[in-house]
Amino acid sequence: MEFEAVIGLEIHIELNCATKLFCDCPNNPGDEPNVNTCPVCLWFPGASPRLSRAALEKAALLCLGLNAEIQPVSAFDQKVYYYPDLPKGYQLSQAHLPLSRGGWIDITDEDGRAKRLRVHHIHMEEDVAKLVHEMEGRKPVSLVDFNRAGAPLVEIVTQPDFRSPHHAMEFLKALRSQVRNVGSSECSMENGTMRVDANISIRPKGTSQMNTKVEVKNMNSVRHVGDAIAYEISRQSAAVQAGEKIVLHTRLWDPEKKVTTPMRAKFEGPCVPDPCVPVIKLSGAEIEALRARLPEMPAVRAERFVKQYGLSAEEASYLSTDAEVAVYFENLIKEGVAARTAMHWLTTQLIPAVKDKRQELTQTSVTPARFAALLKMLACDEINANAAREVLTHLFDSEESPEVIVRAKGFKQVSDRGEIDSLIDKVLGEQPAAIDDFKNGQGKALGFLIGQVMQASGGKANPKIIREVLAKKLGSA
Amino acid sequence: MDSVFFYCNTGKAASSKGALQKMKIALQPNISVTGWPTEAGSKALAGFHALENAAVVEKIAGEGAEITGYTRMSEFGFGLKDSMAGAALKKNAADAELVLDLAGEARLSAARAGVCGFKPSYGLVSRFGLAGLIPSMEAYGILSAQIKNIRDILQAIAGPDERDSSLPDEKTPELKPAKIDPAKTTLGVIKDILKEMPAKEYESFEGKLNEFKKDGFTITELTFPDFPQFVAVHKIVGSVEASSCAGRYDSVRYGKREPGAKNWNEMYLTSRGAAFGTLLKSYLIQGAYFQFESYSAYENACRLRAHLVSQMKKLTGQADFLILPVVNKAAAQNPATLAETYAQFIYTAFANVTGQPALYLPDKKGEGLQLTAARLADARLLDMGEHLIGGGEK
Numbered sequence: 001m002e003f004e005a006v007i008g009l010e011i012h013i014e015l016n017c018a019t020k021l022f023c024d025c026p027n028n029p030g031d032e033p034n035v036n037t038c039p040v041c042l043w044f045p046g047a048s049p050r051l052s053r054a055a056l057e058k059a060a061l062l063c064l065g066l067n068a069e070i071q072p073v074s075a076f077d078q079k080v081y082y083y084p085d086l087p088k089g090y091q092l093s094q095a096h097l098p099l100s101r102g103g104w105i106d107i108t109d110e111d112g113r114a115k116r117l118r119v120h121h122i123h124m125e126e127d128v129a130k131l132v133h134e135m136e137g138r139k140p141v142s143l144v145d146f147n148r149a150g151a152p153l154v155e156i157v158t159q160p161d162f163r164s165p166h167h168a169m170e171f172l173k174a175l176r177s178q179v180r181n182v183g184s185s186e187c188s189m190e191n192g193t194m195r196v197d198a199n200i201s202i203r204p205k206g207t208s209q210m211n212t213k214v215e216v217k218n219m220n221s222v223r224h225v226g227d228a229i230a231y232e233i234s235r236q237s238a239a240v241q242a243g244e245k246i247v248l249h250t251r252l253w254d255p256e257k258k259v260t261t262p263m264r265a266k267f268e269g270p271c272v273p274d275p276c277v278p279v280i281k282l283s284g285a286e287i288e289a290l291r292a293r294l295p296e297m298p299a300v301r302a303e304r305f306v307k308q309y310g311l312s313a314e315e316a317s318y319l320s321t322d323a324e325v326a327v328y329f330e331n332l333i334k335e336g337v338a339a340r341t342a343m344h345w346l347t348t349q350l351i352p353a354v355k356d357k358r359q360e361l362t363q364t365s366v367t368p369a370r371f372a373a374l375l376k377m378l379a380c381d382e383i384n385a386n387a388a389r390e391v392l393t394h395l396f397d398s399e400e401s402p403e404v405i406v407r408a409k410g411f412k413q414v415s416d417r418g419e420i421d422s423l424i425d426k427v428l429g430e431q432p433a434a435i436d437d438f439k440n441g442q443g444k445a446l447g448f449l450i451g452q453v454m455q456a457s458g459g460k461a462n463p464k465i466i467r468e469v470l471a472k473k474l475g476s477a
Numbered sequence: 478m479d480s481v482f483f484y485c486n487t488g489k490a491a492s493s494k495g496a497l498q499k500m501k502i503a504l505q506p507n508i509s510v511t512g513w514p515t516e517a518g519s520k521a522l523a524g525f526h527a528l529e530n531a532a533v534v535e536k537i538a539g540e541g542a543e544i545t546g547y548t549r550m551s552e553f554g555f556g557l558k559d560s561m562a563g564a565a566l567k568k569n570a571a572d573a574e575l576v577l578d579l580a581g582e583a584r585l586s587a588a589r590a591g592v593c594g595f596k597p598s599y600g601l602v603s604r605f606g607l608a609g610l611i612p613s614m615e616a617y618g619i620l621s622a623q624i625k626n627i628r629d630i631l632q633a634i635a636g637p638d639e640r641d642s643s644l645p646d647e648k649t650p651e652l653k654p655a656k657i658d659p660a661k662t663t664l665g666v667i668k669d670i671l672k673e674m675p676a677k678e679y680e681s682f683e684g685k686l687n688e689f690k691k692d693g694f695t696i697t698e699l700t701f702p703d704f705p706q707f708v709a710v711h712k713i714v715g716s717v718e719a720s721s722c723a724g725r726y727d728s729v730r731y732g733k734r735e736p737g738a739k740n741w742n743e744m745y746l747t748s749r750g751a752a753f754g755t756l757l758k759s760y761l762i763q764g765a766y767f768q769f770e771s772y773s774a775y776e777n778a779c780r781l782r783a784h785l786v787s788q789m790k791k792l793t794g795q796a797d798f799l800i801l802p803v804v805n806k807a808a809a810q811n812p813a814t815l816a817e818t819y820a821q822f823i824y825t826a827f828a829n830v831t832g833q834p835a836l837y838l839p840d841k842k843g844e845g846l847q848l849t850a851a852r853l854a855d856a857r858l859l860d861m862g863e864h865l866i867g868g869g870e871k
Contacts, residue, residue: 039528043725045517045608046509046531050642078721080768084741089724142741144729270768272775275613275718276643 001241004205005233006213007162007198008120011175013154013185014127014193015058021126021152022049022092022277029130029148041150043088049277051076055124055152056280058184059099060290062154063122065182065297066175068103070287074123076277081269084144085129093125095271099154099280105178106299107170117171118159127151154184160199160210165226165233168198172222177298177321189221196225200232202240215250216260228253232260301326309339319343324361325351328368335372338379345375349392357396366395374402386459387411415462417469420453423461424470427452438474446470481564484514485546495541496629502537503571505562506547507554508617509606510534517608518550518559521726521752523733531606532641533575533617533634540633545571552757553610553723554579556818558811563590563620573621573630579611580711581803581825583618584837584847588804591839592622593862597631598852599832600645603638610722611715612643614829624862628652631855652856657864659693665796667701670824674802681844682802689800699792699799706781707827708819713767713778714830719757720764726752759815786831793833793851798861803837803847834858838866 017027023040039047060070075097078090103119129149133142156175162168176187176194187194201213216232219225231253236246251260296304298320305316305326319329325346332342350371354364374395378388383406394405406412414420427449428435434452438445446467453466483506504510507517509527516522530538538544549561554577563586565571576583578596587594596618609615617634619627636649666686671679686696728734728748735751738744753761767775792799801824808820819826824847828835834855839845850858 042730044528044731045507045515045522045525045725046527046606048605048641048643050640080721080724082724082727082742082745084727084729087725087730088721089727090721146730270772272717272721272768272772273779278642 002205003202003233003237003240004207005163005229006160006201006203006210007164007168007229008160008213009156009158009162009168009171010197010199011156011158011172012195012197013062013156013179013187015055015062015152015154016183016185016193017052017055017058017152019052019054020150021052021055021124022150025150027151029127029145029151031147033132033143033145034147036147037149041087042146049092051277051280052152056099057290059122059124059152059154060282060287061182061294062179062184063100063103064287064291064294065178065184066103066105066119066122066156068100068119068122070100070282070290071097072283073097073279073281074099075279076124076274077271078274079125079269079271083128084142085131085149087129087146087149090269090272091126091128092274092277093155093271094123096273097279098123105171105174107167107174109170110164110166115167117161117167120157120159122154122156125153125155127153160201165229168229169222169226172196172225173321174298176222181295181298181323183295189219189224192220198225198229198232200229200236201246202233202236212246212248214246214248214260216253217250217263218252218254220255224253224255227255227258228260231258235260295323298326305329309333309343311339311343315343315347318347322361328361331368332372332375335369335376337372337375341375341379342372345371345388349389353392353396364396365399366392370395370402377402377406381415381462381464382406382413383411384413384460384463386454387413390459410458411460413462414457414460415465417465420457420461420465420469423453423456424466424473427456428473435474446474449474481548481561481568481570482545483516483518483547483549486544495539495633497537497540497542497633500542500573500626500629501545501571502542502630503545503548503565503574504534505550505554505574505576507550507577507608508534508547508575509608510544510547513547515547515608517553519552519726519752519754519757521723521732521749522608525731527606529606532603532638534606536634537575537630540629542630542633548574548576550577551582552754553608553719554582554615555610555719555757555760556812557582557585557589557821558756558813558818560586562586563592563594566590566592566620566622572623573619573626575630576618576620577607577609578616578618578829579614580715580819580822580829583620584803584825584835585821586618587620587837588839588843588845590620591843592620593624593627593839593866594837595619595627595631595859595862596828596835597635597855598834599829600643600647601631601635601649601853601855603634603636603641603644605638605640611718611829612722613718614711614715614832616829624859624866627862628654628856628859631859635855647853650853650856652859654863655856655860657857657860659689659864662798662861663695663697663796664689665697665699665792665799667704667792667799667801668698669700669702669704670801675807678802678806681842682846685846686800697796699795701788701792703785703788704827705823707785707830708823710778710782710785711822711826711830712763712815712819713775714782716760716764717767717775718764720761720768723753723757723761728752756813756815756818763815782830785827789827789831789833790851793849793854797850798858799849801847801849803845836862838862840866 025036076092077095079093080090098121100122104116109115127148130145179187198216199213201211216228219228250263252263302316302320305311377383434445509515509531515527551558551560562576584594632652735747805823809817812818833852835849836858
């Protein structure tokens with residue numbers, strides 16, 4: 001029997017707010033254990049939660065960025081369960097009245113077709129504390145670090161629209177890019193600021209039934225999410241074919257063994273309306289004011305890049321995904337660099353070099369102005385591509401302008417025909433075999449000879465002129 | 478330490494200036510005073526010392542009141558068992574007391590002590606620093622022999638506080654005294670309550686109504702057949718909130734942890750098992766039952782609460798004040814069970830469910846009355862109290 005997977009994701013995203021959700025403690029979970037705590041996030045007697053406006057705004061921007069509808073009324077509930085990482089016996093979350101409903105992300109599916117993956121709702125909630133299990137001599141102890149307790153989270157719950165690991169991975173990549181774009185979170189699965197649980201069930205292909213699902217946790221990269229889903233689909237398919245019943249439970253992804261293992265029965269505690277945190281009411285005007293703060297979303301930007309700069313869809317999408325890349329690209333254009341040159345040099349040279357040096361595009365000393373100056377020298381044949389690459393490495397280490405570096409290092413391109421002419425004659429004299437090869441129809445030989453001339457010029461000769469002159473000489477020889 | 482006080486203030490006297498200058502006020506130990514053993518009458522908080530002052534403490538101290546100490550209280554203020562509320566007034570050890578009113582405790586304590594007992598409107602006073610139990614219903618009750626003291630304290634503690642975000646975003650009403658004109662004042666009585674009263678008590682209640690009539694007040698009879706549902710709603714919603722509220726007492730961060738547990742599930746069971754007394758434990762378990770096993774009953778109770786609130790709003794629109802009994806003489810004197818505890822509150826729990834103010838006024842025969850009015854009509858209620866007992870002197 002052929003099976004089809006029905007997959008939905010639950011994605012927790014830690015908002016990059018300065019403070020926690022209900023108190024003024026710094027939202028820095030990585031600090032020394034328990035330094036970022038107060039009577040509210042430790043839930044001392046008499047403590048009273050105060051909802052952070054910044055968190056509400058960041059959460060709302062995130063919702064709007066995913067095309068979701070902010071609800072005029074939303075409220076916090078208590079999700080009741082007892083665990084040492086939960087300081088008050090319940091987690092404040094929005095179970096009944098979430099911040100937003102609906103929303104979607106468009107992805108490209110395996111066959112290159114556009115597919116819309118829908119969001120069911122997005123709600124705010126507080127994070128719990130972190131448990132550390134250690135040995136005190138021979139006695140096992142559990143230590144609790146409350147730095148993370150009360151950190152602001154949003155949970156994005158999707159519709160079960162996903163059918164494959166590819167869908168999930170593309171969704172997560174686009175989600176990450178869009179959330180980073182609105183500035184609400186870094187969404188790093190590696191650092192735990194984005195955590196993904198996948199709910200997976202299978203059914204005979206072509207049917208529409210919804211079968212018992214299994215929840216898979218503990219994936220810490222987008223690739224792991226894809227691998228875990230793929231594994232779970234084949235595991236469930238095999239189980240069903242062997243006549244086993246799928247039971248509702250939670251499984252853990254083991255990234256080393258590349259399998260999922262059962263963890264526990266899925267626990268659903270009660271959710272009681274919280275009497276302490278006020279109901280959140282957002283007027284239409286307030287929602288529109290937030291919407292006005294939204295930056296251009298990647299998909300919209302990509303479309304504009306295609307129209308405005310004549311880029312291919314793929315190129316435009318690459319440049320639009322990260323806001324920093326897009327801004328850098330458009331700054332180059334503002335400096336007068338041609339769109340294609342800017343696209344090519346940014347993606348093949350600057351971004352890899354910045355990554356290599358562990359810098360950020362927004363922080364690097366190779367500012368758009370300096371990089372543009374370099375590319376303009378290339379465009380008007382003052383230097384050649386080889387030299388431009390060389391100069392780029394110097395731009396990272398020096399404060400000098402590209403013009404100064406070119407002059408100081410003697411990178412200026414040799415376009416003097418007479419000079420090139422004599423270099424070519426010298427090379428042709430040294431390489432009779434290559435000339436014969438060329439005449440016998442081996443096209444490669446021309447490239448070899450151009451390379452030899454370039455070398456003889458110390459990399460400074462204008463390759464266009466070399467080619468032109470060389471072709472003429474070989475043709476007439 | 479004595480039979481009334483759990484902790485006595487040995488520190489220096491407060492600043493001598495302010496509206497509450499020289500007034501001695503006793504608190505319950507669920508109201509945080511920095512460094513004081515704020516144990517809320519529970520072993521769950523044994524040895525806990527408050528880290529900061531409650532909002533009300535800041536305010537009364539700021540107005541020059543002298544905080545005499547913490548009186549003995551029932552566990553987290555629920556019910557009257559083990560509570561010494563009102564006793565400090567009887568012994569002249571305080572001029573006023575702040576006492577938690579969850580279902581009517583402050584008003585019943587006032588009746589026991591023969592003083593005035595006032596529960597302000599919900600949302601008028603910041604609960605910041607109160608180790609409470611039922612967040613949507615609890616209020617600081619103010620006990621004193623004199624209405625003037627009650628008003629002075631209310632004026633000091635009422636008003637916005639950004640640390641308590643459950644306070645509604647509304648203007649604090651005027652709390653200054655004003656005269657009551659009986660000729661222009663209608664008093665409402667709820668027929669459905671009177672019908673159920675024992676003959677002897679009804680007689681005494683009727684006697685009072687006749688006095689009001691002589692005084693020139695208009696008496697109007699109102700119907701409220703659902704009145705008994707207030708206690709039912711309180712029982713369910715209150716226990717659910719209490720169960721959540723007490724969830725923090727898990728012995729992980731503070732409080733006493735019972736030794737010997739093999740894992741943290743056992744730690745919860747043994748520590749929480751040892752921390753709470755029988756009455757509170759049964760209340761918390763009842764709340765957990767509604768949370769985990771009968772959530773729809775809780776939802777129904779919430780809907781019923783909304784219905785009762787709107788019904789009550791209609792009634793308070795038909796009369797300036799409602800007059801009700803306060804003590805259910807049929808209830809057990811020393812209640813030990815949930816049922817017995819709630820039986821004490823059949824005439825008082827309504828004000829905690831709706832959030833409206835309520836005032837107990839004593840009389841010389843020990844048969845006082847309860848007055849109530851619309852939410853935020855606190856000042857008028859105190860005006861009426863002053864009119865009826867003349868400033869509150871016994």
